[in-house]
Amino acid sequence: MSIPTYAPGFDQVTHELRTHAHGRVHLPGDAEYERQRDALHGAPAVVVDAESVADVRATVLTAHRGGLPLAVLSTGHGTVAASDGGLLLRTSRMAQVLVDPDRRTVRVGPGARWGEVVAAAEPFGLAPLSGDTPSVGVVGYTLGGGLSWLSRKYGFAADSLIRAELVTANGRLVVADRHRHPDLFWAIRGGSGNFGVVTSLELRLFPVPSVYGGRAEFPADAAGPVLRYLAAHADELPDELSVSVVAGPESVVIRAVHAGEGGRAALQPLLDAAGTPTSDTFRRMRYSEVSTIGGTPPITFAMYDELSPDTIAAIVESGLTVEVKHCGGAIAHPAHDDPGPVSHRDARFVMKIAAPAADAITATATGGSFLNFLHDTTRTHTAFTPENHRRLREIKTAYDPANLFRGNHNIRPLA
Numbered sequence: 214m215s216i217p218t219y220a221p222g223f224d225q226v227t228h229e230l231r232t233h234a235h236g237r238v239h240l241p242g243d244a245e246y247e248r249q250r251d252a253l254h255g256a257p258a259v260v261v262d263a264e265s266v267a268d269v270r271a272t273v274l275t276a277h278r279g280g281l282p283l284a285v286l287s288t289g290h291g292t293v294a295a296s297d298g299g300l301l302l303r304t305s306r307m308a309q310v311l312v313d314p315d316r317r318t319v320r321v322g323p324g325a326r327w328g329e330v331v332a333a334a335e336p337f338g339l340a341p342l343s344g345d346t347p348s349v350g351v352v353g354y355t356l357g358g359g360l361s362w363l364s365r366k367y368g369f370a371a372d373s374l375i376r377a378e379l380v381t382a383n384g385r386l387v388v389a390d391r392h393r394h395p396d397l398f399w400a401i402r403g404g405s406g407n408f409g410v411v412t413s414l415e416l417r418l419f420p421v422p423s424v425y426g427g428r429a430e431f432p433a434d435a436a437g438p439v440l441r442y443l444a445a446h447a448d449e450l451p452d453e454l455s456v457s458v459v460a461g462p463e464s465v466v467i468r469a470v471h472a473g474e475g476g477r478a479a480l481q482p483l484l485d486a487a488g489t490p491t492s493d494t495f496r497r498m499r500y501s502e503v504s505t506i507g508g509t510p511p512i513t514f515a516m517y518d519e520l521s522p523d524t525i526a527a528i529v530e531s532g533l534t535v536e537v538k539h540c541g542g543a544i545a546h547p548a549h550d551d552p553g554p555v556s557h558r559d560a561r562f563v564m565k566i567a568a569p570a571a572d573a574i575t576a577t578a579t580g581g582s583f584l585n586f587l588h589d590t591t592r593t594h595t596a597f598t599p600e601n602h603r604r605l606r607e608i609k610t611a612y613d614p615a616n617l618f619r620g621n622h623n624i625r626p627l628a
């Protein structure tokens with residue numbers, strides 16, 4: 214990969230950063246630069262390894278003055294755009310996690326990962342709306358929506374956001390919540406890193422002393438019956454229960470988490486539809502143990518209103534490993550009266566394949582997508598309704614008219 218030559222005046226940029234940022238500033242050619250940038254980020258001109266809000270502000274202001282694009286990297290799990298020639302701001306070292314058990318909240322820095330939050334909340338019988346993988350970053354996941362095993366019961370992680378502090382494109386540190394910058398508060402609950410660099414989030418925690426969870430494996434010919442059962446009965450399943458069926462050429466796996474009492478009884482009809490398992494690991498477990506159940510990082514992600522017989526037949530005949538998950542519950546009916554821009558909440562099923570799409574499988578998909586599982590940034594708009602996308606662009610225009618924050622699922626300012 215070629216390293217860009219610096220624009221005239223670039224020495225000034227690095228001088229400014231080295232003067233004002235206390236964190237480390239890395240340039241091409243230095244060993245730490247190679248370690249700190251993610252391969253997917255291409256060749257940023259400078260990497261800033263921030264350790265404080267002041268570092269974040271100094272980096273944003275430098276990018277703003279120099280007209281340089283800025284990308285943020287916490288874990289690199291959600292890197293979708295190169296930041297060639299721009300500034301790459303690393304937040305991994307700002308990983309504070311502070312649980313308030315009385316208020317059932319957690320406050321995190323921009324480098325925090327879900328595993329650390331789950332571990333800090335668990336002793337109090339509390340859990341966040343984290344995903345299936347502990348190493349995923351709290352901020353990137355939440356700003357992109359955040360689909361959890363607990364989402365049918367409590368909503369998207371973005372719905373659990375109480376307050377954010379972020380540095381906007383002009384270098385101001387602002388607080389966004391229901392009362393302060395409510396437009397910004399709306400936009401960041403699903404509009405990703407387009408509106409500023411988040412320096413802290415306060416999130417709601419939920420009473421989850423334990424869950425009933427695990428996975429059961431069946432012969433491959435169970436795929437048709439179990440998917441047909443899910444298609445017909447998904448709406449009858451309790452909101453506490455979240456199920457995914459992974460149909461593959463060798464076997465079918467039912468993964469599930471039930472956040473309450475009576476998990477086995479709620480799950481049994483689905484297991485019965487699949488027949489006799491070759492293995493069954495379901496048991497009562499700590500919430501931190503749901504990471505052992507697994508997940509499918511998708512290359513293809515699609516949403517459906519119905520799981521039609523043709524779609525089920527296409528899945529079964531595809532020879533691919535396809536994960537189907539039902540939605541509904543608090544995903545479709547958020548508690549908040551003005552939930553953020555995460556759209557397509559009424560999709561009843563989502564599907565993930567760790568391979569390129571097979572047309573027959575996606576033929577009846579809605580065309581909608583979910584930002585956290587979208588690799589193709591040219592399709593960013595498909596994660597939103599046209600109305601929500603328009604509102605996001607208006608808010609982007611107000612807070613980042615020059616599109617400084619564009620190394621992401623970019624929402625462009627209005628022309």
Ligand SMILES: Cc1cc2nc3c(=O)[nH]c(=O)nc-3n(C[C@H](O)[C@H](O)[C@H](O)COP(=O)(O)OP(=O)(O)OC[C@H]3O[C@@H](n4cnc5c(N)ncnc54)[C@H](O)[C@@H]3O)c2cc1C
Nearest residue numbers: 287288289290291292323344345350353359360406411621
């Ligand atoms: C193994 C794996 C499992 C996953 N499981 C789930 C799941 O169960 N549910 C789900 O919803 N998603 C899941 N995801 C998707 C994940 O939520 C996204 O990839 C998310 O973007 C990761 O965020 P990050 O901070 O870890 O990644 P990063 O690459 O560090 O950040 C991703 C993007 O988030 C934005 N961002 C990060 N930090 C900031 C900040 N401080 N200020 C402003 N913007 C910021 C930036 O645009 C950045 O490009 C999974 C991903 C992987 C790789």
